[in-house]
Amino acid sequence: MKLIVVWLMFALLAIGTMVSMDQLMGMTLHQSLHIVLNPFRVMETPELFILSLFIFLLLLDLLNVWMWKRKNKTS
Structure with missing residues (x-):
């Protein structure tokens, strides 16, 4: 966060x-x-796709870290 x-x-x-x-x-x-x-x-369509992919991967990584911390906190 x-x-x-x-x-x-x-x-x-x-x-x-x-x-x-x-x-x-x-x-x-x-x-x-x-x-x-x-x-x-x-931006052309492939460039927008790559930008969207980078943003998605960033959000996925942040979600993964958040879930990992939440899992370890409850254990």
């Missing part, structure tokens, strides 16, 4: 930094968010 929170905090910090830098250059919030999300829009 801590890993997910740390990952989300770093992601939000990076996105916030990109948006604030774009706004300092005079862009609107809509333009800045469009630039931040553009890499996901131009």
Whole structure:
């Protein structure tokens, strides 16, 4: 769980930094968010599949660790 929170905090910090830098250059919030999300829009189907697979494997690993800790805690 801590890993997910740390990952989300770093992601939000990076996105916030990109948006604030774009706004300092005079862009609107809509333009800045469009630039931040553009890499996901131009991905082709195999690239999206691989990204989804990596996210699924990360979540599967976290679930495995959580189940292992839960099993050892009750024993």
